[in-house]
Structures are given as C-alpha cells and as structure tokens.
Amino acid sequence: MRTTLDTEWAIAWLQAAADAVAEHRVELSELDRAIGDGDHGENLDRGFSAIAAKLREEAPATPGAAFKLAAMTLMSKVGGAAGPLYGTAFLRAATAVGEATELDPVLLAGALTAARDGVVLRGKAEPGDKTMVDAWTPAVDAAKSAVAAGADVTSVLAAAAAAAEAGATATDPLTARKGRASYLGERSAGHRDPGAASSALILRAAADTA
Amino acid sequence: MSVGLVIVSHSVKLAAGVVELAAQMAPAVKIVAAGGTTDGAGETVLGTSLEKIMDALNAAESGEGVLVLTDLGSAVMTAESALEIIGSPATTLLADAPLVEGAVAAAVAAQSGGNLDTVRRAAEEAWQPSLSPDPDPDLEAEADPAAPAVSGVLPKNSSPAGTSGLDADEVTAELELINPMGLHARPAATLAGALGAMDVEIDINGVDGQSVMMLMTLGAGYGATLRVRATGTDAQQAVKLVRSEVESGFGEL
Known part of the structure; x- marks a missing residue:
C-alpha cells in the first residue's frame, strides 16, 4: 500500500511516458493519418523527447515543478494541437499540486481533474466529441471513485489508466466533432482518436511507475 | 506608438x-x-x-x-x-x-x-x-437626382414624411471613382485609416467609412459613385479628405 507519490515518481512517469510515446510513435501517427494530418506521433515524440532530455540535465524539486517543466516543453516543442492541450493539462496539474513534495490520493485525483479541466477548457471539447477528453473524463471519474473507496495512489492511477484505455477504445465508432478530424464528419467513424490513444498511453505510464 | x-x-x-x-x-x-x-x-x-x-x-x-x-x-x-x-x-x-x-x-x-x-x-x-453590406436603396433611387443625399436614409428610417433624416450638420458628397482600379484594398485602407483618426460618423454607400473591410466589400470599381454622408465635429474635413482622395484617383493616375 503506497500512500503518497513523490518527485522521483513524477520524473519517472515523464520518462516512461516519453518511452511509451517513442515506442508508439508510428502507430499514433497512423491513427492520425486516418482522420487527421498524420503527425500526432512525431509531434508528441518530439515534445516528450525534449522533456526527457531536460530531465537528464536538471532535476525538478517537486512534482509540481516537474509538471511545469513538461507543460512549457510540450507547448514549445509539439507544434500541433497536442502541444497546448497536454501543455495546459500539465500546467493545471502543476498548479493543483502547488509546492507539495508528496501527493496523496486526494491531491493526485485533484491534479488529474485539473488536467482534464484544462484540456476541456483549451480544446472546448465535450465527452463524445472523439477527442482526448474521451480518455481523460473516464480516467478522472475512475480516479475519484477509487479515492472515495479508499484506494492507495497506485490503485488510483491503475483505475485511471484502465478507464482511459477503455475510453480511447470507445472512440472508435464515434464521429469527430472537434479538431482536424471533424472536417471528415462521418468518415471519421471507425477509427480510434489518436489523442485519446496517446492520453491512455501517458496515463498508463503514470500507473506503471507508481 | x-x-x-x-x-x-x-x-x-x-x-x-x-x-x-x-x-x-x-x-x-x-x-x-x-x-x-x-x-x-x-x-x-x-x-x-x-x-x-x-x-x-x-x-x-x-x-x-x-x-x-x-x-x-x-x-x-x-x-x-x-x-x-x-x-x-x-x-x-x-x-x-x-x-x-x-x-x-x-x-x-x-x-x-x-x-x-x-x-x-x-x-x-x-x-x-461576408454578410455583405445592406442592400443599397440608392440603387433603386438612382433616377431621382432631386434628393441624392437623403434617398438612402428614408427607407431605412421609415420615418414619417417631413423628418427627412437630413441632419442639419450632415455633410454629403457624391464622388465618382476615376482611377482604373477603383476603391481597392490600398485606397480603402488609406481612407479608413485617415477617417478612423477623425471625430466623425461617416457612411459611404451604406457602410462605415472607417472600416477598411466594409469599404472593400463595396466592390466599387472605376466609374462607380460614392455617396458620402458625414456627421460630427470633423465631418467637413472628412468629406474633404474623401473628395481629394477620390478626385486624385488615390494617387494612382
């Protein structure tokens, strides 16, 4: 039973996320090629590689500082919509955890909620629009339920990751209503949303490192 | 600055x-x-x-x-x-x-x-x-040279006869475009820019003369007539400026 997560975890998460994005780079871009402009994997890989490189040079002092570093790097390096979306997610998460050095389940769920709210605010998407919100919203709901049920931090993140994966899979039949894919209308149905897929990868990395 | x-x-x-x-x-x-x-x-x-x-x-x-x-x-x-x-x-x-x-x-x-x-x-x-300016009632009133400055006002105001809408301080002019390119982007910007700095309400063929975009939507080409109506402190100066720009062909002649 792990009661809190620390800065070491935040750094390990970001590095694991960078590895996962690099590993799935081609797959993410293929998803994006089907319904978008085909650069999601490359863009995200560029951003997360830059995060990993920065983390090798400097060690953030708190989880919040690590999230802030991730936010600024993603916003500057990703290029596509994923940059400001994930950037805002990490920025809001950083604000939510503040100067805390240890994140308990409540703070952790609060950070996930703030991140999701940031994505919603920035992208103006709702659940069902076939966007990363469709992975984040079930993840946040699952995390909150886990906290309410008295789960430890590891279980909270495991629940969030599983819900994000299910949410991403559930975008397959949806018609896109936001982002580049919305230009395709009904032809976007039958493909997984790349942003929801990458969100699931990133949240899985959070759970695996906890 | x-x-x-x-x-x-x-x-x-x-x-x-x-x-x-x-x-x-x-x-x-x-x-x-x-x-x-x-x-x-x-x-x-x-x-x-x-x-x-x-x-x-x-x-x-x-x-x-x-x-x-x-x-x-x-x-x-x-x-x-x-x-x-x-x-x-x-x-x-x-x-x-x-x-x-x-x-x-x-x-x-x-x-x-x-x-x-x-x-x-x-x-x-x-x-x-993109919505295009109001349909210009002046077009239909073209044949009525008696009241050119007012004809565009009456139908819009639907005011009772007698209140012509002709403000005592209103300055008007009818000006024909003589440069081959007409009121294209650059002169529209020149006019809107200069008029924008003045204390004036100015209407050119039914659109705001201080808006470069609205002026460009007029699509006023060579030979077209600009009907100018201005009110406000700088009305005289504003109409004078439009007249001098139009009559010089916006410096393109």
Whole structure:
C-alpha cells in the first residue's frame, strides 16, 4: 500500500511516458493519418523527447515543478494541437499540486481533474466529441471513485489508466466533432482518436511507475 | 506608438505573408510574425510554438498593448496558453477574427491611432463583411437626382414624411471613382485609416467609412459613385479628405 507519490515518481512517469510515446510513435501517427494530418506521433515524440532530455540535465524539486517543466516543453516543442492541450493539462496539474513534495490520493485525483479541466477548457471539447477528453473524463471519474473507496495512489492511477484505455477504445465508432478530424464528419467513424490513444498511453505510464 | 500585432500561424510563410500584407497598409505599426515551430534537429516545420509567440509578444509591445491574431486549431490554443502563462494581462488580447482580413483591419486601426479595444473590434468586425453590406436603396433611387443625399436614409428610417433624416450638420458628397482600379484594398485602407483618426460618423454607400473591410466589400470599381454622408465635429474635413482622395484617383493616375 503506497500512500503518497513523490518527485522521483513524477520524473519517472515523464520518462516512461516519453518511452511509451517513442515506442508508439508510428502507430499514433497512423491513427492520425486516418482522420487527421498524420503527425500526432512525431509531434508528441518530439515534445516528450525534449522533456526527457531536460530531465537528464536538471532535476525538478517537486512534482509540481516537474509538471511545469513538461507543460512549457510540450507547448514549445509539439507544434500541433497536442502541444497546448497536454501543455495546459500539465500546467493545471502543476498548479493543483502547488509546492507539495508528496501527493496523496486526494491531491493526485485533484491534479488529474485539473488536467482534464484544462484540456476541456483549451480544446472546448465535450465527452463524445472523439477527442482526448474521451480518455481523460473516464480516467478522472475512475480516479475519484477509487479515492472515495479508499484506494492507495497506485490503485488510483491503475483505475485511471484502465478507464482511459477503455475510453480511447470507445472512440472508435464515434464521429469527430472537434479538431482536424471533424472536417471528415462521418468518415471519421471507425477509427480510434489518436489523442485519446496517446492520453491512455501517458496515463498508463503514470500507473506503471507508481 | 501604436498597438502592436502578433500574427500566429502554423506556417512560417503564412505568418510572414500576413505581416507583409498588413504592414503595407500600416507602416508605423509593429507587426510581428510567430509562424511555425522547430523540430528536434532545429529545422522549421509546420506548427505553433509557445516560445516564438512569447518572443513575438515582447517584440510587438511598445506600451500601447498587443493584439494577437491566429490561424486555426492549435495556433489559437497555443496563443491562449501563452496569454495564460503571462497572467492574461489586459494589455494583451486575442482576437476572434479571420487571420488575413482581421490582420489588415487591425493594422489599419492601429495605424490610425486606435487603442487596443478599437483595434480588436476592427479585427473582429472583419468577420462581418461576408454578410455583405445592406442592400443599397440608392440603387433603386438612382433616377431621382432631386434628393441624392437623403434617398438612402428614408427607407431605412421609415420615418414619417417631413423628418427627412437630413441632419442639419450632415455633410454629403457624391464622388465618382476615376482611377482604373477603383476603391481597392490600398485606397480603402488609406481612407479608413485617415477617417478612423477623425471625430466623425461617416457612411459611404451604406457602410462605415472607417472600416477598411466594409469599404472593400463595396466592390466599387472605376466609374462607380460614392455617396458620402458625414456627421460630427470633423465631418467637413472628412468629406474633404474623401473628395481629394477620390478626385486624385488615390494617387494612382
């Protein structure tokens, strides 16, 4: 039973996320090629590689500082919509955890909620629009339920990751209503949303490192 | 010093092109491009970059505030993120405006000394012209030379007979375009810019003479007639300026 997560975890998460994005780079871009402009994997890989490189040079002092570093790097390096979306997610998460050095389940769920709210605010998407919100919203709901049920931090993140994966899979039949894919209308149905897929990868990395 | 503009686009070339176009009409305005992003190898690629936008915001600020215009999708989001990071100051605003038309309209408004709100409004009103100006009742009244200045007012006001709508202080003119290109973008910007700096309400063929976009939507070509109606402190001066510009063929003859 792990009661809190620390800065070491935040750094390990970001590095694991960078590895996962690099590993799935081609797959993410293929998803994006089907319904978008085909650069999601490359863009995200560029951003997360830059995060990993920065983390090798400097060690953030708190989880919040690590999230802030991730936010600024993603916003500057990703290029596509994923940059400001994930950037805002990490920025809001950083604000939510503040100067805390240890994140308990409540703070952790609060950070996930703030991140999701940031994505919603920035992208103006709702659940069902076939966007990363469709992975984040079930993840946040699952995390909150886990906290309410008295789960430890590891279980909270495991629940969030599983819900994000299910949410991403559930975008397959949806018609896109936001982002580049919305230009395709009904032809976007039958493909997984790349942003929801990458969100699931990133949240899985959070759970695996906890 | 005037309000500065930042042009955010996925494309370096597009941002630079919009700057070029807008700067032609507003030589005194700081207009800074923030186009594209750089990949891992330092090559410029399509995308938007927080760093570039932050640098451009600094470069465009000359004390009067900065208006940010963007192209689509992530450009809007990255610009919003940049504003959030600098604390969303009242001196830096994001325009909900079409990039090209909005940038031109904003540049002209800034050039004529508009404050940040005025410049933003100029950019955002650039959405409107696609609706095309009100159908001009003057066209039907063409054959009635007796009351040219008033004919455009009566039907719109639907006021009882006798109140002609002819303001005592209203200054009017009918001017024929004599330059081959007519009232195209550059002269529209010249007029709107100069008129924008005056204390005047001026209507040219049913549209606001202080709006470059509205003037361009008139599509007034060679030989077309401009019916000018102005009220306000600078009405005389405003009509005189339009007359002198039109009669000189906007300097194109």
